[in-house]
Amino acid sequence: MARLKHAAIADPSRALLLVAHMDVVGVDKSKWTVDPFGATMKDGYLYGRGAVDDKGMLAANLAAFVALKRTGARLNRDVIFLATCDEEAFGDSSIKALIAKNWDKFAAGFAINEGGVVIAKDGKVQYTAVQASEKVTYNVDVVARGTSGHASIPLKDNAVLHLATALEKIGNYSAPVHLTAVTRRYFEGVASLQDDELGKWVRSLDTPDRGEHAARVISDANPAWSAMLRDTISPTMLSGGVRANVIPAEARATLNIRLLPGDTIGVLLAELNKVVNDPQVKFEIQTNAGLAAPTSSLENDFYSAIMKAAAQEFGGAPVLPYQSTWGTDSAQLRLHNVQAYGLVPFPLTEDDLKRMHGNDERIPVASFAKGVALMVRIVNEFAVSR
Numbered sequence: 252m253a254r255l256k257h258a259a260i261a262d263p264s265r266a267l268l269l270v271a272h273m274d275v276v277g278v279d280k281s282k283w284t285v286d287p288f289g290a291t292m293k294d295g296y297l298y299g300r301g302a303v304d305d306k307g308m309l310a311a312n313l314a315a316f317v318a319l320k321r322t323g324a325r326l327n328r329d330v331i332f333l334a335t336c337d338e339e340a341f342g343d344s345s346i347k348a349l350i351a352k353n354w355d356k357f358a359a360g361f362a363i364n365e366g367g368v369v370i371a372k373d374g375k376v377q378y379t380a381v382q383a384s385e386k387v388t389y390n391v392d393v394v395a396r397g398t399s400g401h402a403s404i405p406l407k408d409n410a411v412l413h414l415a416t417a418l419e420k421i422g423n424y425s426a427p428v429h430l431t432a433v434t435r436r437y438f439e440g441v442a443s444l445q446d447d448e449l450g451k452w453v454r455s456l457d458t459p460d461r462g463e464h465a466a467r468v469i470s471d472a473n474p475a476w477s478a479m480l481r482d483t484i485s486p487t488m489l490s491g492g493v494r495a496n497v498i499p500a501e502a503r504a505t506l507n508i509r510l511l512p513g514d515t516i517g518v519l520l521a522e523l524n525k526v527v528n529d530p531q532v533k534f535e536i537q538t539n540a541g542l543a544a545p546t547s548s549l550e551n552d553f554y555s556a557i558m559k560a561a562a563q564e565f566g567g568a569p570v571l572p573y574q575s576t577w578g579t580d581s582a583q584l585r586l587h588n589v590q591a592y593g594l595v596p597f598p599l600t601e602d603d604l605k606r607m608h609g610n611d612e613r614i615p616v617a618s619f620a621k622g623v624a625l626m627v628r629i630v631n632e633f634a635v636s637r
């Protein structure tokens with residue numbers, strides 16, 4: 252942690268926090284074409300685990316912080332640099348533990364973190380999406396129980412079959428569409444970036460007569476949009492059985508569920524119980540749920556500063572608020588009254604974004620420089636006196 256002070260006595264409610272995490276997810280080295288920890292420069296890219304998530308932003312935050320110090324500009328608020336770890340694992344050094352033990356050392360009213368995107372296509376920024384809220388994660392086990400026995404005599408209540416049937420029904424279920432203040436503004440902004448036909452449907456999303464059909468069309472067009480519009484369920488793990496010749500008494504699957512802010516797991520599971528409609532199948536909520544946090548405001552000076560800086564840096568490309576389908580540390584910050592916003596400030600193509608947590612993660616070197624420039628602009632816009 253480091254702090255640039257604007258006055259002898261700190262006013263945490265005005266302070267700006269630049270936060271990024273130092274830890275990364277693991278790698279399967281055999282699937283990479285370069286050393287995942289070698290920081291290889293190749294064809295205009297920097298390759299390495301964490302290049303995008305989140306060491307790139309960590310470096311950009313630090314560069315902006317150092318630049319601010321070097322210019323000797325007169326600050327109107329404290330600016331705090333914070334590098335966290337355990338973000339990917341929610342462990343002892345995570346933001347949660349830091350807030351519990353050391354909140355007084357980095358308390359702030361405003362924060363910028365990972366969580367948003369700058370989408371580039373054909374070398375040009377299409378739009379900047381500033382994360383202002385995020386979905387809430389739950390892991391829920393689907394447990395089917397039946398009679399165990401000798402596999403040579405098939406049983407109708409076989410737990411594996413009941414689990415499979417339940418999962419098929421869950422896979423065909425689609426939760427109702429629910430627009431939030433953030434997604435409404437996002438879709439309004441993104442409509443003009445689509446071709447005429449799709450743009451028309453995006454614009455119809457919030458209309459009483461054509462909304463339902465529009466939601467179907469745009470959900471089919473883009474799975475990420477579908478996930479922004481509703482609670483989602485992804486089965487991710489399966490287990491059951493001990494021997495090939497034994498019918499097991501139990502089989503289980505894990506569902507990774509992402510709720511829209513404001514929705515509750517109880518309501519969704521009641522609906523899934525109806526959909527599955529099988530007394531042999533039960534749902535068990537795991538205890539590692541995410542946090543439901545309030546949405547950051549789209550009206551305050553900090554959000555305006557981010558919008559202005561991004562529009563200036565990226566040639567007037569639209570800046571839209573964004574409700575991420577993934578969770579970030581910002582939920583913890585928002586629960587502590589921080590107006591937290593998410594970016595990854597580097598212009599990236601959809602292809603480069605897909606490499607996050609994947610193989611051959613990389614960042615275009617030119618995009619890195621632009622991301623640093625954006626962070627410098629944001630900090631200057633919001634924290635420097637004129």
Ligand SMILES: [Zn+2]
Pocket residue numbers: 272304305338365
């Ligand atoms: Zn991250």
